[in-house]
Amino acid sequence: MKEGPDIAQIGALIGDPARANMLAALTGGRALTATELAAAGGITLQTASTHLSKLETGGLLAQRKQGRHRYFTLADEAVARLIESMMGLAASRGHLRHQPGPKDPALRKARICYDHLAGDFGVRMLDSLVASGSIDAIGDGLAVTAKGESDLQCIGIDVSSLKSSRRPLCRSCLDWSERRAHLAGSLGKALLANFMEKGWARRIPESRSVIFSPEGERQFLKLFPLEA
Amino acid sequence: MKEGPDIAQIGALIGDPARANMLAALTGGRALTATELAAAGGITLQTASTHLSKLETGGLLAQRKQGRHRYFTLADEAVARLIESMMGLAASRGHLRHQPGPKDPALRKARICYDHLAGDFGVRMLDSLVASGSIDAIGDGLAVTAKGESDLQCIGIDVSSLKSSRRPLCRSCLDWSERRAHLAGSLGKALLANFMEKGWARRIPESRSVIFSPEGERQFLKLFPLEA
DNA sequence: TTCATACTTCGATGGTAACCGAAGTATTCT
DNA sequence: AGAATACTTCGGTTACCATCGAAGTATGAA
Numbered sequence: 001m002k003e004g005p006d007i008a009q010i011g012a013l014i015g016d017p018a019r020a021n022m023l024a025a026l027t028g029g030r031a032l033t034a035t036e037l038a039a040a041g042g043i044t045l046q047t048a049s050t051h052l053s054k055l056e057t058g059g060l061l062a063q064r065k066q067g068r069h070r071y072f073t074l075a076d077e078a079v080a081r082l083i084e085s086m087m088g089l090a091a092s093r094g095h096l097r098h099q100p101g102p103k104d105p106a107l108r109k110a111r112i113c114y115d116h117l118a119g120d121f122g123v124r125m126l127d128s129l130v131a132s133g134s135i136d137a138i139g140d141g142l143a144v145t146a147k148g149e150s151d152l153q154c155i156g157i158d159v160s161s162l163k164s165s166r167r168p169l170c171r172s173c174l175d176w177s178e179r180r181a182h183l184a185g186s187l188g189k190a191l192l193a194n195f196m197e198k199g200w201a202r203r204i205p206e207s208r209s210v211i212f213s214p215e216g217e218r219q220f221l222k223l224f225p226l227e228a
Numbered sequence: 229m230k231e232g233p234d235i236a237q238i239g240a241l242i243g244d245p246a247r248a249n250m251l252a253a254l255t256g257g258r259a260l261t262a263t264e265l266a267a268a269g270g271i272t273l274q275t276a277s278t279h280l281s282k283l284e285t286g287g288l289l290a291q292r293k294q295g296r297h298r299y300f301t302l303a304d305e306a307v308a309r310l311i312e313s314m315m316g317l318a319a320s321r322g323h324l325r326h327q328p329g330p331k332d333p334a335l336r337k338a339r340i341c342y343d344h345l346a347g348d349f350g351v352r353m354l355d356s357l358v359a360s361g362s363i364d365a366i367g368d369g370l371a372v373t374a375k376g377e378s379d380l381q382c383i384g385i386d387v388s389s390l391k392s393s394r395r396p397l398c399r400s401c402l403d404w405s406e407r408r409a410h411l412a413g414s415l416g417k418a419l420l421a422n423f424m425e426k427g428w429a430r431r432i433p434e435s436r437s438v439i440f441s442p443e444g445e446r447q448f449l450k451l452f453p454l455e456a
Numbered sequence: 457t458t459c460a461t462a463c464t465t466c467g468a469t470g471g472t473a474a475c476c477g478a479a480g481t482a483t484t485c486t
Numbered sequence: 487a488g489a490a491t492a493c494t495t496c497g498g499t500t501a502c503c504a505t506c507g508a509a510g511t512a513t514g515a516a
Contacts, residue, residue: 004252004315004319004325004335004404004405004436005315005316005318005319005323005324005325005404006245006248006318006323006324006325007242007248007251007252007311007314007315007318007323008242008243008244008245008247008248008249009243009318009323010242010243010314010317010318010321010323011239011240011241011242011243011244011248011314012239012240012243012244013239013243014235014236014238014239014242014243015236015237015238015239015240015241015242015243016236016239016240016503016504017234017236018504018505019236020234020235020236020239021236023235024232024235033462033463034462034463034464035461035462035463043504043505043506044505044506044507045462045463045464046463046464046465046505046506046507046508047504047505047506048463049463049464049465050464050465050503050504050505051504053464058321058323059317059320059321059322059323060321067462067513067514068461068462068463068512068513068514069461069462069463069513070462070463078316078317078320079317081313082313082314082317083235085309085310085313086235086238086239086310087232087233087235088233088306089238089287089306089307089310090233090234090235090237090238091232091233092287092306093238093286093287093288094287095233095234095235095237095238095286095287096233096234097232097233097234107232136366137369138364138366138369138370138371139369139370139371139396139397139398139399139413140368140369140370140396140399140400141365141366141367141368141369141370141371142366142367142368142369143366143367143369168367168368169367170367171367171368172368176232176233177232185367208232244473244474246474246475261492261493262492262493262494263491263492263493271474271475271476272475272476272477273492273493273494274475274476274477274478274493274494274495275474275475275476276493277493277494277495278473278474278475278494278495279474281494295483295484295492296482296483296484296491296492296493297483297491297492297493298492298493
């Protein structure tokens with residue numbers, strides 16, 4: 001009667017609120033210490049320690065020791081995608097953790113999704129890239145066009161070097177706040193890195209929020225216009 | 229500190245073994261009654277009843293009453309995709325529910341994944357369609373080519389009528405047994421329906437297994453050859 | 457060497473939820 | 487109407503696990 005893999009183990013790991021909060025914090029892409037994760041989960045360090053070892057043996061987390069610190073990250077991109085897609089589902093079912101607070105609008109405007117840009121700005125960027133013919137959207141698949149490759153080169157992104165990596169260049173990722181797709185993959189990562197290098201955007205510590213400077217926002221909106 | 233949607237609720241729903249087994253059973257695509265799901269979960273009807281109402285209020289299940297029966301299905305395709313992707317992750321992390329039993333090989337060979345064909349045969353079919361130029365694979369995206377459209381017409385599938393539906397024509401779905409992509413979307417559904425109409429394949433009751441007749445298997449393998 | 461920081465392990469506690477028997481409701485069949 | 491089927495609700499038990507204090511280990515700093 002029991003066929004196939006056991007999803008209950010993974011579900012139970014994510015099903016505890018403290019663990020879920022720690023995983024959500026790690027969706028920010030940064031490696032975090034046990035102490036930081038304890039704060040994110042709203043629990044003491046002892047409790048966090050047992051949770052973290054469960055998550056690690058369950059294959060959801062990876063850790064590396066560095067001095068007396070222990071840095072945790074999501075095990076791989078597959079886990080990140082799972083968490084994100086669960087957030088999408090949770091949002092669509094109205095499972096919310098928060099009274100909409102002051103930080104929420106910023107989060108919906110622009111935030112980190114593992115290693116790329118999400119939120120209103122992330123969705124707008126992908127829409128604009130598709131509209132301008134820089135990216136072809138076929139079904140759920142995304143591919144950079146020749147035009148896109150040269151346009152991105154002008155911004156300072158070398159697409160051909162990104163292509164050589166194992167990781168897919170483009171990937172669409174469902175946005176939980178916008179309920180629309182934004183750009184993930186190595187190109188999504190490179191674009192966000194590019195904005196931060198230029199000083200257009202910076203991360204808020206202890207949060208997934210990404211804040212654009214006034215000038216950065218102006219440039220971003222000019223670079224990725226919306227269709228009329 | 230609490231940002232974004234609450235994935236813990238959904239995780240907890242999936243995290244109970246009985247509920248996970250019921251959800252997995254529903255991945256077979258059939259609507260099942262509370263009694264059938266109780267058997268799938270290995271619990272009594274009373275316990276199943278409470279589980280099912282939790283899953284329904286949690287937004288994972290939909291139900292329709294029909295006489296004195298109550299038929300449950302997964303709420304929508306998004307839920308089905310979540311369950312499937314969790315199976316993929318669980319399989320890759322070695323979370324298995326079973327001692328590899330006699331039914332297992334059949335399941336790996338061909339099975340239902342919500343409404344389309346998965347397992348070795350499902351993966352082979354997509355590989356062959358891509359190799360023959362009937363489907364273009366761009367990143368994770370799949371698109372039917374002109375050649376594919378006419379080839380499929382010969383088999384008895386009218387692609388243009390499928391296109392008119394809201395649902396994506398092609399979608400790639402990660403296979404937990406093969407760890408490779410197979411074909412989902414309305415075309416995946418139509419192909420499986422086509423095989424069953426022709427008598428090539430039939431479903432096994434109470435299981436996700438799909439059994440091909442000797443003749444059906446011969447035809448299938450001929451229609452979807454592997455690259456040398 | 458001593459103190460401090462970062463984290464783990466142990467042990468005890470408490471709360472939650474899964475579970476089933478029994479009784480109750482709704483629908484269909486005869 | 488009466489019986490049977492399908493399912494829900496209630497109540498009480500049980501078992502698990504998240505939690506934290508306290509003590510233990512490991513690494514770094516003074």
